[in-house]
Amino acid sequence: MPELPEVETIRLGLEERLLGALIKTIDLRDQKLTRGQVDLLTIRKFVENNYLVKFGRCGKYLLLFLSNGKILFWHLGMTGKFKISEKYEEIPHLRAYMETDKGYLLYSDIRRFGKVGILDNTSELRKGIDPLGDDYLYERINKLFTSSKAVKIFLLDQEKISGIGNIYADEILWKARMLPNRPTNSLSPDEVKRLFDIVPEVLKEAVKYRGTTISDYRDINFNRGEYSEKLKVYKMEGKPCNECQGIIKKIKLGGRSSYYCPDCQK
DNA sequence: ACGTAGTCCTGACGGC
DNA sequence: TGCCGTCAGGACTACG
Structure with missing residues (x-):
């Protein structure tokens, strides 16, 4: 988790x-x-x-x-x-x-x-660029947006950007107003910049709330993470979107569940 | 190069 | 109650 x-x-x-x-x-x-x-x-x-x-x-x-x-x-x-x-x-x-x-x-x-x-x-370690590290720089990230793979698959690829998993990938894409299956190389320069900014933004906010507990995660004092309260799309299938009142949908992408708002994510 | 499915594990939950 | 299928924060491999 x-x-x-x-x-x-x-x-x-x-x-x-x-x-x-x-x-x-x-x-x-x-x-x-x-x-x-x-x-x-x-x-x-x-x-x-x-x-x-x-x-x-x-x-x-x-x-x-x-x-x-x-x-x-x-x-x-x-x-x-x-x-x-x-x-x-x-x-x-x-x-x-x-x-x-x-x-x-x-x-x-x-x-x-x-x-x-x-x-x-x-x-x-086999790893990519850490979004909270010193080498998370626009020039470096921008160069990675070349494949036709879905942007969510790209976010989950630890050898490109490391640290994002299934929860935060969905939350990041929701905040970026971007469909998870958009081909990475179809993103406009503005969209790449938006995504580049939002990745550390969401992760830092989640660190502030001490992570997300779905069921098992606990910190070293066995306390739950409170970012669970902040989730906008993950595990929210059928619920109204926080931003536009569209209904959150669930699809499979790369064998994993993906939650998104079909109305405000383009 | 890409997508998909299967694998490693254990447990929770829902349907019948 | 009990059995069975499905699903789960990750990551790796094998196939077409």
Whole structure:
């Protein structure tokens, strides 16, 4: 589930609670977590007895910077969440945990799509331009609008722009008054500029409200995200549009549900 | 290069 | 009540 705003909310929470903490132990009880990555013993070797010196984020990847220079990356998949607790707790679907001198970091993940690994450098991640990062620049983004693919598919492509998922793609396109299936290369310069501006606008607003909870997402204190109250189209099929009173429709695009207003999105 | 479908998982929900 | 199909914040692969 977690898209950029949820991961960023988690990052801020970790920074507040665990910055400078000493990692005593790490245990990954779900083998699947490290698929395609180094094994648990190697992760232990790199992680244990190190301090957490910085918390970062690249798109939907959460990055834990260690005092030995290594970076532990954590992707939360669809249902991954962290909880910070004073003591060890058997929370449902607990897949991993870390013991630090500032408390336990517990990781639960119902569907087990999450992924963990070690990096020497963030450039090793397959990712595109982060909409809240320094290299999110009009000139760079504009160059990507060349394919005939639907603009929503483009927004979801992590190797182009990273961090947008199914909820925010729909919300961004609604705000940009743009149909999700518009071919990317059919957008006028004005439309490209509008989209370029709206992407970080929506994501920043969602960070302000601490993300969106549909069902599973929780921040590190297990609180819900309040951007759910702000959603205009996602999961709103059959409801009137906030702007024009058109009726929100649902279609499939790239195998995923897409919600939009057929009246005000062109 | 593109679109579509299937895969990995678990759980919730609706219909019969 | 119980069974079954569908759907879900993500991402990867394989096919035509």
